[in-house]
Amino acid sequence: MTDRFKSKVVVVTGGTSGIGLAIAKAFVAEGAAVFITGRRQEVLxxxxKKIDGRVTGVRADMSKLADIDRVYDAVQQQHAQIDVIIANAGGGTMLPLGAITEEQYQQTFDTNVKGTIFTVQKALPLLKDGGSIILMSSNAGSSGTPAFSVYGASKAAVRNLARSWILDLKDRHIRVNVVSPGPTDTIGLTDVFGGGKQAQGIKDYLATQIPVGRVGEPEEIAKATLFLASDDASFINGAELFVDGGITQI
Structure with a gap:
Protein backbone atom coordinates (compact mmCIF):
# COMPACT_ATOMS: atom_id res chain seq x y z
CA MET A 1 0.00 0.00 0.00
CA THR A 2 1.01 3.63 -0.55
CA ASP A 3 0.14 6.84 1.29
CA ARG A 4 -1.94 8.31 -1.53
CA PHE A 5 -4.58 9.46 0.94
CA LYS A 6 -2.38 10.45 3.87
CA SER A 7 -3.99 13.35 5.75
CA LYS A 8 -7.17 13.01 3.64
CA VAL A 9 -10.65 12.75 5.14
CA VAL A 10 -12.98 10.25 3.49
CA VAL A 11 -16.66 9.50 4.15
CA VAL A 12 -17.95 6.07 3.10
CA THR A 13 -21.69 5.60 3.53
CA GLY A 14 -22.92 2.06 4.03
CA GLY A 15 -19.46 1.03 5.17
CA THR A 16 -20.26 -1.83 7.51
CA SER A 17 -20.13 -4.81 5.14
CA GLY A 18 -19.41 -5.97 1.62
CA ILE A 19 -18.19 -3.39 -0.85
CA GLY A 20 -18.48 -0.46 1.56
CA LEU A 21 -16.40 -2.21 4.21
CA ALA A 22 -13.74 -3.13 1.65
CA ILE A 23 -13.60 0.48 0.45
CA ALA A 24 -13.22 1.80 3.98
CA LYS A 25 -10.42 -0.67 4.72
CA ALA A 26 -8.61 0.30 1.53
CA PHE A 27 -8.71 4.02 2.29
CA VAL A 28 -7.51 3.50 5.85
CA ALA A 29 -4.65 1.35 4.55
CA GLU A 30 -3.67 4.24 2.25
CA GLY A 31 -3.45 6.71 5.13
CA ALA A 32 -6.90 8.31 5.20
CA ALA A 33 -9.06 9.20 8.17
CA VAL A 34 -12.33 7.46 7.34
CA PHE A 35 -15.89 7.88 8.54
CA ILE A 36 -18.33 5.04 7.88
CA THR A 37 -22.07 4.88 8.36
CA GLY A 38 -24.42 2.03 9.17
CA ARG A 39 -27.97 1.69 10.43
CA ARG A 40 -27.35 -0.82 13.22
CA GLN A 41 -25.02 0.12 16.06
CA GLU A 42 -23.76 -3.39 16.78
CA VAL A 43 -22.87 -3.99 13.12
CA LEU A 44 -21.24 -0.56 12.93
CA LYS A 49 -13.04 -3.20 14.84
CA LYS A 50 -12.49 -5.02 11.54
CA ILE A 51 -11.06 -1.93 9.89
CA ASP A 52 -8.77 -1.30 12.88
CA GLY A 53 -7.31 2.09 12.07
CA ARG A 54 -8.24 5.75 11.68
CA VAL A 55 -11.95 5.08 11.35
CA THR A 56 -15.01 6.54 13.02
CA GLY A 57 -18.42 4.93 12.86
CA VAL A 58 -21.59 7.03 12.80
CA ARG A 59 -24.99 5.35 13.10
CA ALA A 60 -27.16 6.71 10.32
CA ASP A 61 -29.84 5.76 7.84
CA MET A 62 -28.76 7.70 4.77
CA SER A 63 -32.35 7.94 3.48
CA LYS A 64 -33.12 10.24 6.44
CA LEU A 65 -31.92 13.82 6.20
CA ALA A 66 -31.54 14.28 9.96
CA ASP A 67 -29.21 11.26 10.05
CA ILE A 68 -27.13 12.69 7.20
CA ASP A 69 -26.76 15.92 9.19
CA ARG A 70 -25.53 13.88 12.15
CA VAL A 71 -22.82 12.29 9.99
CA TYR A 72 -21.40 15.63 8.92
CA ASP A 73 -21.68 17.02 12.45
CA ALA A 74 -19.49 14.11 13.56
CA VAL A 75 -16.94 14.88 10.85
CA GLN A 76 -16.81 18.56 11.82
CA GLN A 77 -15.99 17.65 15.41
CA GLN A 78 -12.67 16.23 14.19
CA HIS A 79 -11.87 17.83 10.82
CA ALA A 80 -12.31 21.11 8.97
CA GLN A 81 -13.02 19.57 5.59
CA ILE A 82 -13.74 16.41 3.61
CA ASP A 83 -11.61 15.31 0.66
CA VAL A 84 -13.60 12.35 -0.68
CA ILE A 85 -17.24 11.27 -0.49
CA ILE A 86 -18.17 7.68 -1.37
CA ALA A 87 -21.97 7.47 -1.67
CA ASN A 88 -22.19 3.72 -1.32
CA ALA A 89 -25.24 3.13 0.92
CA GLY A 90 -27.91 1.34 -1.05
CA GLY A 91 -29.78 -1.85 -1.64
CA GLY A 92 -32.76 -3.46 -3.25
CA THR A 93 -35.07 -6.44 -3.43
CA MET A 94 -36.30 -8.61 -6.28
CA LEU A 95 -39.92 -8.47 -7.39
CA PRO A 96 -41.31 -9.04 -10.90
CA LEU A 97 -43.34 -6.29 -12.54
CA GLY A 98 -46.69 -7.72 -11.46
CA ALA A 99 -45.66 -7.86 -7.81
CA ILE A 100 -43.96 -4.45 -7.38
CA THR A 101 -45.36 -2.59 -4.37
CA GLU A 102 -45.38 1.05 -3.38
CA GLU A 103 -43.38 0.09 -0.29
CA GLN A 104 -40.63 -1.55 -2.38
CA TYR A 105 -40.49 1.43 -4.72
CA GLN A 106 -40.27 3.98 -1.91
CA GLN A 107 -37.70 2.04 0.08
CA THR A 108 -35.46 1.47 -2.94
CA PHE A 109 -35.59 5.01 -4.28
CA ASP A 110 -35.34 6.62 -0.84
CA THR A 111 -32.18 4.66 -0.10
CA ASN A 112 -30.50 4.65 -3.50
CA VAL A 113 -31.56 7.98 -5.03
CA LYS A 114 -32.77 10.29 -2.28
CA GLY A 115 -29.97 9.11 -0.01
CA THR A 116 -27.33 9.70 -2.66
CA ILE A 117 -28.63 13.16 -3.54
CA PHE A 118 -28.67 14.46 0.00
CA THR A 119 -25.48 12.67 1.05
CA VAL A 120 -23.70 14.74 -1.58
CA GLN A 121 -25.69 17.97 -1.20
CA LYS A 122 -25.19 18.15 2.56
CA ALA A 123 -21.47 17.42 2.19
CA LEU A 124 -20.84 20.41 -0.07
CA PRO A 125 -20.08 22.98 2.65
CA LEU A 126 -17.36 20.68 4.00
CA LEU A 127 -16.13 19.20 0.74
CA LYS A 128 -12.78 20.58 -0.35
CA ASP A 129 -12.53 22.40 -3.68
CA GLY A 130 -10.84 19.94 -6.01
CA GLY A 131 -12.25 17.04 -4.03
CA SER A 132 -13.73 13.82 -5.34
CA ILE A 133 -17.20 12.31 -5.22
CA ILE A 134 -17.76 8.65 -6.09
CA LEU A 135 -21.32 7.41 -6.61
CA MET A 136 -21.98 3.70 -6.38
CA SER A 137 -24.25 2.49 -9.17
CA SER A 138 -24.52 -1.02 -10.61
CA ASN A 139 -24.33 -2.86 -13.90
CA ALA A 140 -28.08 -3.42 -13.31
CA GLY A 141 -28.53 0.25 -14.19
CA SER A 142 -27.38 -0.45 -17.76
CA SER A 143 -28.80 -3.89 -18.49
CA GLY A 144 -32.04 -5.70 -17.80
CA THR A 145 -32.43 -8.18 -14.97
CA PRO A 146 -35.63 -10.17 -14.35
CA ALA A 147 -37.52 -9.05 -11.25
CA PHE A 148 -34.96 -6.33 -10.54
CA SER A 149 -36.41 -3.39 -12.47
CA VAL A 150 -36.95 -1.01 -9.53
CA TYR A 151 -33.40 -1.48 -8.30
CA GLY A 152 -32.00 -1.14 -11.82
CA ALA A 153 -33.98 2.05 -12.42
CA SER A 154 -32.70 3.55 -9.17
CA LYS A 155 -29.11 2.80 -10.12
CA ALA A 156 -29.61 4.26 -13.59
CA ALA A 157 -30.77 7.44 -11.84
CA VAL A 158 -27.61 7.46 -9.70
CA ARG A 159 -25.44 7.19 -12.80
CA ASN A 160 -27.26 10.11 -14.41
CA LEU A 161 -26.82 12.37 -11.40
CA ALA A 162 -23.09 12.48 -12.08
CA ARG A 163 -23.62 13.88 -15.57
CA SER A 164 -25.33 16.99 -14.21
CA TRP A 165 -23.34 17.37 -11.03
CA ILE A 166 -20.04 17.74 -12.88
CA LEU A 167 -21.59 20.88 -14.38
CA ASP A 168 -23.00 22.11 -11.08
CA LEU A 169 -19.59 21.68 -9.42
CA LYS A 170 -17.24 22.67 -12.23
CA ASP A 171 -16.34 26.03 -10.65
CA ARG A 172 -15.14 24.18 -7.56
CA HIS A 173 -13.17 21.63 -9.63
CA ILE A 174 -14.87 18.77 -7.81
CA ARG A 175 -14.87 15.56 -9.82
CA VAL A 176 -17.88 13.22 -9.76
CA ASN A 177 -17.48 9.68 -11.04
CA VAL A 178 -19.49 6.47 -10.87
CA VAL A 179 -18.44 2.93 -10.03
CA SER A 180 -20.78 0.23 -11.34
CA PRO A 181 -20.00 -3.19 -9.90
CA GLY A 182 -21.25 -6.38 -11.45
CA PRO A 183 -22.21 -9.43 -9.36
CA THR A 184 -19.92 -9.32 -6.33
CA ASP A 185 -19.55 -11.94 -3.62
CA THR A 186 -21.10 -10.13 -0.66
CA ILE A 187 -23.64 -10.87 2.03
CA GLY A 188 -25.96 -8.41 0.30
CA LEU A 189 -25.89 -10.37 -2.95
CA THR A 190 -26.50 -13.62 -1.08
CA ASP A 191 -29.50 -12.11 0.68
CA VAL A 192 -30.99 -10.76 -2.55
CA PHE A 193 -30.85 -14.25 -4.04
CA GLY A 194 -32.56 -15.86 -1.06
CA GLY A 195 -29.53 -17.16 0.82
CA GLY A 196 -28.07 -20.65 1.19
CA LYS A 197 -27.83 -23.12 -1.68
CA GLN A 198 -30.24 -21.14 -3.83
CA ALA A 199 -28.03 -18.05 -3.71
CA GLN A 200 -24.89 -20.09 -4.36
CA GLY A 201 -26.54 -21.73 -7.37
CA ILE A 202 -27.40 -18.34 -8.85
CA LYS A 203 -23.88 -17.04 -8.23
CA ASP A 204 -22.43 -20.13 -9.89
CA TYR A 205 -24.68 -19.52 -12.88
CA LEU A 206 -23.70 -15.85 -13.07
CA ALA A 207 -20.04 -16.87 -13.09
CA THR A 208 -20.65 -18.75 -16.34
CA GLN A 209 -22.07 -15.57 -17.92
CA ILE A 210 -19.18 -13.28 -16.91
CA PRO A 211 -16.28 -13.22 -19.39
CA VAL A 212 -13.65 -13.58 -16.66
CA GLY A 213 -15.47 -16.69 -15.39
CA ARG A 214 -16.32 -15.66 -11.82
CA VAL A 215 -18.13 -13.10 -9.71
CA GLY A 216 -16.20 -10.18 -8.29
CA GLU A 217 -14.66 -9.64 -4.88
CA PRO A 218 -15.35 -6.53 -2.77
CA GLU A 219 -11.65 -5.70 -2.70
CA GLU A 220 -11.66 -5.39 -6.51
CA ILE A 221 -14.40 -2.77 -6.34
CA ALA A 222 -12.45 -0.97 -3.63
CA LYS A 223 -9.34 -0.74 -5.81
CA ALA A 224 -11.31 0.87 -8.62
CA THR A 225 -12.82 3.34 -6.17
CA LEU A 226 -9.41 4.27 -4.81
CA PHE A 227 -8.20 4.95 -8.34
CA LEU A 228 -11.09 7.24 -9.24
CA ALA A 229 -10.73 9.16 -5.97
CA SER A 230 -6.97 9.60 -6.39
CA ASP A 231 -4.86 12.12 -8.28
CA ASP A 232 -4.12 9.32 -10.77
CA ALA A 233 -7.64 9.98 -12.09
CA SER A 234 -7.32 13.78 -12.09
CA PHE A 235 -8.67 14.14 -15.65
CA ILE A 236 -11.49 11.61 -15.25
CA ASN A 237 -14.81 13.28 -14.56
CA GLY A 238 -18.41 12.15 -15.08
CA ALA A 239 -17.25 8.67 -16.03
CA GLU A 240 -18.85 5.33 -15.24
CA LEU A 241 -16.33 2.61 -14.48
CA PHE A 242 -17.77 -0.88 -14.81
CA VAL A 243 -16.06 -3.33 -12.45
CA ASP A 244 -17.98 -6.36 -13.62
CA GLY A 245 -15.68 -8.80 -15.35
CA GLY A 246 -17.01 -7.62 -18.71
CA ILE A 247 -20.61 -8.79 -18.35
CA THR A 248 -22.16 -5.44 -19.26
CA GLN A 249 -20.17 -5.26 -22.50
CA ILE A 250 -21.55 -8.43 -24.08
Missing part, protein backbone atom coordinates in the same frame (compact mmCIF):
# COMPACT_ATOMS: atom_id res chain seq x y z
CA UNK A 45 -19.12 -1.27 16.01
CA UNK A 46 -18.03 -4.62 14.57
CA UNK A 47 -17.02 -2.97 11.29
CA UNK A 48 -14.91 -0.38 13.09
Missing amino acids: DAAV
